[in-house]
Amino acid sequence: MGFDIDRYTATSVSVHWDDLDLEDFRRHPLPPDSLRTLRYMADVEYHTVCYTRDLLTTPSHREADVSAFMTMWNREEFWHGEALAAVLAMHDVTVDYDVLKANRLKLGWKDRLDPIKQSVMGSLVGADFVAVHMSWGAANEWSAITAYQRMAELEEHPVLAELLRRIAKQEARHVAFYTSQARERLAASSKARKITRFALSRFWAPVGSSINTAADVRHVMTHLMSGPDGRRAARKVDDSISGMPGLGGLTIVQDALDELGIPA
Amino acid sequence: MARSWSTDSDGPAGFDVREFARTARGSMRDHLDLSSLAEGPLPTEVHDALAVLAVLEAATMPHLRNVLVTHTHKDARVTAFLVTWAFEKYWIADALRAIVDAGTGPSGAPAASAAARAGTAGKAGDRGSSGTASGGRGPVRRALAGLTQGWDVVGAHLALGLVDDLVLRAAYTRVLACSSDAAVHASIERILAVKERHSRFFDEEVRRRLSASGRAARLARRELRRTTWPLGSGAITVAERSAFTQFTFGVAHGRALEDLRGDLAALPGIDVRTVASVLRGLAG
Numbered sequence: 001m002g003f004d005i006d007r008y009t010a011t012s013v014s015v016h017w018d019d020l021d022l023e024d025f026r027r028h029p030l031p032p033d034s035l036r037t038l039r040y041m042a043d044v045e046y047h048t049v050c051y052t053r054d055l056l057t058t059p060s061h062r063e064a065d066v067s068a069f070m071t072m073w074n075r076e077e078f079w080h081g082e083a084l085a086a087v088l089a090m091h092d093v094t095v096d097y098d099v100l101k102a103n104r105l106k107l108g109w110k111d112r113l114d115p116i117k118q119s120v121m122g123s124l125v126g127a128d129f130v131a132v133h134m135s136w137g138a139a140n141e142w143s144a145i146t147a148y149q150r151m152a153e154l155e156e157h158p159v160l161a162e163l164l165r166r167i168a169k170q171e172a173r174h175v176a177f178y179t180s181q182a183r184e185r186l187a188a189s190s191k192a193r194k195i196t197r198f199a200l201s202r203f204w205a206p207v208g209s210s211i212n213t214a215a216d217v218r219h220v221m222t223h224l225m226s227g228p229d230g231r232r233a234a235r236k237v238d239d240s241i242s243g244m245p246g247l248g249g250l251t252i253v254q255d256a257l258d259e260l261g262i263p264a
Numbered sequence: 265m266a267r268s269w270s271t272d273s274d275g276p277a278g279f280d281v282r283e284f285a286r287t288a289r290g291s292m293r294d295h296l297d298l299s300s301l302a303e304g305p306l307p308t309e310v311h312d313a314l315a316v317l318a319v320l321e322a323a324t325m326p327h328l329r330n331v332l333v334t335h336t337h338k339d340a341r342v343t344a345f346l347v348t349w350a351f352e353k354y355w356i357a358d359a360l361r362a363i364v365d366a367g368t369g370p371s372g373a374p375a376a377s378a379a380a381r382a383g384t385a386g387k388a389g390d391r392g393s394s395g396t397a398s399g400g401r402g403p404v405r406r407a408l409a410g411l412t413q414g415w416d417v418v419g420a421h422l423a424l425g426l427v428d429d430l431v432l433r434a435a436y437t438r439v440l441a442c443s444s445d446a447a448v449h450a451s452i453e454r455i456l457a458v459k460e461r462h463s464r465f466f467d468e469e470v471r472r473r474l475s476a477s478g479r480a481a482r483l484a485r486r487e488l489r490r491t492t493w494p495l496g497s498g499a500i501t502v503a504e505r506s507a508f509t510q511f512t513f514g515v516a517h518g519r520a521l522e523d524l525r526g527d528l529a530a531l532p533g534i535d536v537r538t539v540a541s542v543l544r545g546l547a548g
Contacts, residue, residue: 049347053333056325056403072351097344104337
């Protein structure tokens with residue numbers, strides 16, 4: 001069954017946490033390693049508008065459903081950033097517009113050239129390039145849900161767990177959109193399947209890799225995805241990705257962990 | 265620790281983007297009482313203008329694409345505003361579609377609302393070209409230009425938002441003048457109240473940035489001259505655009521064009537040539 005965009009837009013809300021006792025973090029603060037991971041997650045969420053830019057360079061932005069989804073998705077992800085920033089603020093870690101701007105400035109030439117690369121690729125490949133973005137988005141959203149679930153399990157902090165549960169619930173709807181789009185486009189075109197398989201297996205990296213340092217990526221992956229439980233979670237994401245048309249057998253998440261040297 | 269949200273390295277800013285984001289207004293459907301429209305359909309010119317407005321208000325993604333491939337995407341305060349701006353405009357477009365649908369008579373043309381639903385440059389061949397949507401410059405050209413434009417391009421992009429708001433406001437004002445229906449008036453007033461914060465942010469930012477930087481003003485002049493007005497014209501047909509600008513700015517209808525001239529001329533760094541160029545594009 002297709003994704004019901006009207007239902008999604010009608011029920012899209014910013015994640016709320018007014019009813020959660022964030023003061024509990026003063027009494028039971030998160031350890032520094034966890035705050036580092038949380039900060040990484042907040043950066044990724046706030047950065048969604050920049051990922052949007054890349055998707056907008058494909059012809060997909062002319063489609064009403066995609067346009068509607070991106071409008072709501074952007075706002076929901078922005079509020080995920082705000083929610084995580086509120087938790088960080090309880091630990092005297094400030095994430096404001098100036099900090100985010102400074103982070104984006106650090107990205108340098110790669111960030112500036114990305115939309116050009118994406119646009120050129122989109123022109124060369126044509127409409128099938130949208131399938132790459134949708135599959136990539138699905139992989140990222142599955143990864144995000146897994147990361148939030150792992151974080152909640154590892155911290156055993158009831159307030160954090162509830163907040164992350166609410167965020168993950170919204171991410172699940174994003175997965176539904178991306179997988180619906182990806183499945184349809186992959187099923188319809190062998191070229192889309194080949195290009196998507198090639199792009200994911202060659203270029204996919206854990207969410208946030210393009211905006212954080214290698215040390216931060218390694219820290220977060222070790223924190224959330226190491227050990228038997230972490231690997232089991234990674235395998236689950238891979239199983240979901242490889243269940244899409246033409247992507248059978250892909251193990252991009254586990255491969256990325258191996259490449260980063262994350263202990264299994 | 266208190267979090268600061270209204271700082272900007274380019275100078276002090278007053279508009280509270282965080283408060284705007286926190287109090288963003290979504291669907292208006294529950295507040296629209298359109299029952300009176302069932303008794304008498306909208307005048308054709310009002311119906312058509314509202315249908316076009318619905319398309320234009322929804323066409324945020326092509327504009328975001330144009331601005332996000334430049335330094336504008338790095339300004340977190342501006343992107344936070346734009347994310348919320350797009351959300352509110354989505355629901356403004358939705359409200360307009362509701363009015364158009366309710367105000368379409370039994371023999372009316374549902375195609376208008378179908379066009380509005382598309383919201384962006386549609387698939388139909390008679391829609392405006394993607395070239396119109398991008399102002400003749402695709403993401404590669406814009407991104408390449410952005411490499412040398414730096415931060416000053418942010419002011420130019422916000423000037424586009426401000427001028428577009430002024431143009432659409434003139435259209436809404438004309439709708440109010442042409443319709444005696446209380447439901448239409450109440451709905452448009454509600455929409456204008458939502459748009460008031462957009463205009464305030466754009467106005468404040470444009471005045472601050474264009475006053476502070478001659479280069480920002482120069483880029484703004486160039487962007488304003490090169491843009492097909494209103495923004496989102498790529499999503500409507502040439503004929504729809506022509507009818508829309510005639511409805512809004514036709515000389516027989518009053519001072520809308522002169523009022524716009526005054527508003528544009530009052531912006532810092534915007535010269536007579538630029539004002540004339542924008543007005544020429546709207547006068548048809």
